[in-house]
Amino acid sequence: MDGFVKTDAGFVPRVRTHLLLSDRLGTARTRVGYNRAGYKVVPGLYCVGNPEPESPVLVTANYKLTFDAVRTRLTGIDAWLLAVDTRGINVWCAAGKNLFATHEVILSVNAARLHEIIAHRELILPQLGATGVSAARVARGCGFSVTYGPVRAEDIPAFLRAGNTATEAMRTVTFTLRERIALIPVELFLLWKLLAWTMAGLFLLSGIGPGIFSLSAAWDRGLTAAGATLVGILSGCALVPLVLNRLPWRQFWPKGALTGLVTGTGYALLVAGGMGFTGTVALILWTTTVSSYMAMNFTGSTPYTSPSGVEAEMRRGIPLQVAGAALAVIGWLAAPFIG
Incomplete structure (x- = not known):
């Protein structure tokens, strides 16, 4: 906040066009998944600079990372900034969830009494x-x-200077290496609860053998299975986005399966000494399945597909992942008995 601008509909809060330390800390926490669902601003009308009734009205989401991305690009510009209530979700995802939607835009415009403030109607x-x-x-x-x-907030100044006209480059959706890397920390951080339960289950299952249950086997085999799980997670969450443009296929679950197969085979060869054939195959299958599942988390974050495409991929990939995980667990349980 940086004061208020008086209008015929009341006082409109002015926001800064630079980030404070608290904003940067909030961004860092959100980038790793902390309080991601609660990182939002109050919906409504804001402004930057000293806007007049003829100044442009930019509509955005009330997800604070999105709101910050827009306001920080408006230095030296006088404009109105209308934050639609998207429940703290970014524009792209909110549009797909019917939150950044026609009814919300209409509601926000009317609630802000925009017709009393703005001379134009755009x-x-x-x-x-x-x-x-x-x-x-x-x-x-x-x-x-x-x-x-434009697609990117950084192009807004040029868009406004050009009389609200976007070039082809402004209309093009990219998914560069830098943009892909930004997604990795969130995916890793959000796993901790599921990972904790998975690790506990793996250590428990690893102790089952000819002697019914062995604590030493639970520890030794459990560490091996835990390592395979981590390899699968890193393969799907980190390796896939890093080499995405070099992997075949459009859907993400086979991309993750491919990287998981390669990394899982390498890991199994390193630890295969006491695992036996069945245990080694189970490890590779488990790593492949985990990597495939984790890679599929990116399918809704990219320009590679659409909402219907995401649903189609899930219908095809998830049954295969469930089957792969089941076979891997069965093989891991059977390994102490058959080698």
Whole structure:
């Protein structure tokens, strides 16, 4: 917050166009998954600079990372900033979940009494929100026309200077190495609860053998199984996004299966001394399955697919992953008995 601007509809809070230390710390925590669902701003109308009734109106989500990405690109610009209530979800995901949607835009415009503040009747929406918003229905619902801005917030100044016209580069969705790396910490952090239960189960199952249960086997074989799990997670969560553009197939579950097969085979060869054939195969199958499942988490975060494509991939990949995990567990349990 940096003061207020007085309008005919009341005082509108002005926000800074630079980040404070608290903003950067919040961003760092959110990047690793901490309080991600609660990192949001109050929906409503804000402004930057000293906007007039003729100044542009930029519509965005109330997810704070998104809100910050927009406001920090508006240094030296006088504009209105309307944060739609997306329940703290970014524009792209919210549009797919019917949260950054026609009805929410209309509600936000009317709630802010925008028609009393703005002389023109134009809203600039992010391009990635287009799947959730009907421009015709917005015009009928609140009297404002919709213009879609660029994909990236960093292009907003150039877009405005060009008379609200986007170039082809501004319309192009990218998924660069840097953008892919930014997703890795979140995926790893969000795993800790599931990982804890999985590790406990693996150590328990690893102790089962001809002598019914062995603590030493639970420890030794459990460490090996835990290592395979970590290899699978890193393969699916880190290796797949790092080499994504070099992997075959469009869907993500086979990409993860391929990297998991390669890394799992390498890991199994390192520890195969006391595992036997069945145990070695079980480890490779487990690592392949874990990697495939983890890689599929990226399918909704990329321009490679669509909401229907995500559903199609899940229908195909999850049954195979369940079958692979079941066979791996059966093989791991059978290994002490048959070698």
